[in-house]
């Protein structure tokens with residue numbers, strides 16, 4: 001069966017509606033998708049949809065946004081850009097893609113939290129490698145090349161995979177035990193390493209606050225120090241030393257804490273991976289433009305999205321605000337829908353000269369013409385934004 005996408009969402013077998021108990025009176029006259037749409041209002045024909053589909057399917061269909069213009073397109077759903085690539089096919093077949101997509105609902109927030117951790121970049125990189133199963137352990141290397149042994153370099157008794165190294169190896173356990181955080185790795189033996197990291201990165205499941213340092217920061221630094229100890233042992237033949245490794249961890253924690261405290265006093269963001277906005281201070285629009293500041297909040301746990309819009313003029317005077325609750329697939333989808341709501345709102349207010357301000361570089365780049373920046377599903381939303389924006393006297397984008 002060929003997958004057909006309409007309005008930026010795959011609806012597959014919905015293209016032709018087979019005879020069912022609902023429409024068996026017309027077995028030789030199947031209706032097609034366009035028959036389900038009221039083209040004058042650009043809305044679904046609710047009665048027809050609910051009449052022909054099971055309630056769950058009907059709800060999904062009715063939640064599909066119908067664009068104002070454009071034509072149906074075929075999309076390769078395994079790639080972000082919607083084009084066929086051998087790589088996406090390979091990843092799809094091997095399951096790597098689904099594994100990645102399992103992270104995807106929370107990926108925006110998860111990766112954001114990871115890269116915003118107030119710790120050293122090399123520590124964040126280690127977490128990223130762990131989450132993507134890229135840590136070059138012996139078990140991992142053995143899946144690519146021939147090596148003498150897959151057993152742990154430190155204890156020599158168990159296969160050396162990432163979870164063993166960070167949580168299960170006697171050396172790792174000794175490090176965790178020696179630190180004053182009361183963390184017992186054995187209590188998390190039912191989780192994979194990725195699940196364990198996600199549990200505190202996404203849900204703050206373990207909420208230990210130590211002198212203004214949160215648990216993700218502490219756990220990441222301990223994991224990195226254990227890995228570093230293992231690498232020194234393997235590559236430089238340095239003996240494993242629980243005491244000095246623990247002391248090093250406490251010293252690093254104290255150093256980063258001091259750095260963060262100083263940064264706070266001076267009003268400096270000491271998070272080295274934080275990319276400051278090019279326009280962190282709000283600037284008023286020129287002349288008779290109205291600037292609409294747009295932002296979205298996405299909750300991956302229930303795919304809900306909150307949209308906030310604020311309009312101000314060149315004197316900084318508040319001209320209005322709007323909040324919208326909706327569903328989104330991910331954070332980028334939420335940001336795209338936010339832009340769509342902003343343009344609709346500006347049209348409702350009969351504004352003619354507007355500036356749309358968003359902190360989503362991808363969405364702004366896509367609206368400026370680089371459609372490869374966003375997922376193909378969001379391109380239909382942004383194309384509708386462009387379509388509506390063409391009716392304004394002047395408009396521009398700000399980030």
Ligand SMILES: [Zn+2]
Pocket residue numbers: 152153154155156157158164165168169170171
């Ligand atoms: Zn070991």
